[in-house]
Amino acid sequence: RKEVEQDPGPFNVPEGATVAFNCTYSNSASQSFFWYRQDCRKEPKLLMSVYSSGNEDGRFTAQLNRASQYISLLIRDSKLSDSATYLCVVNSGGYQKVTFGTGTKLQVIP
């Protein structure tokens, strides 16, 4: 099993739709979690951290399920500008233990 797994997609959704991505991780000792966004041929940019209690930032909601070892990202009212690849990042302790998922591609369609 990979350390961090994501469905590569693509997820093709119409504008205004709600879409959710999951990311599973294998190390139960993982300590911190993040979602990054990466546009085509650009650098990854931090979207949000994922807290145990869940967190929300505008149209974006991130949640952590430690029992089932996954994190999720929910995007409400999708915009064309949300089209990107979303990377899940898991830190299992120490700088060398940061693992990036391969990303989930989202395409929002007019």
Next chain:
Amino acid sequence: NAGVTQTPKFRILKIGQSMTLQCTQDMNHNYMYWYRQDPGMGLKLIYYSVGAGITDKGEVPNGYNVSRSTTEDFPLRLELAAPSQTSVYFCAEGVGNTEAFFGQGTRLTVV
């Protein structure tokens, strides 16, 4: 503040050539990282540094070297370029073992 600046943005190398990828940050943060990203793959950590004078290997360090003589600069050296090193290289910095902020990347092709 520019954040993280990487140069060059693109480079084509011949097998066996050497080059240095430059990375500079102006945020005065201690932690810096070098990643490579291959198509369809997640980012892989090459080397990292927790402060000036301190560097350590990441997941895929073979074929690379780094130095950290100042807080601002963290260059990555390829001594004998190989086709397997064709990739996009990202330098990143952060305030700790948490989120990282990335440079715009260097696209390297080894032929």
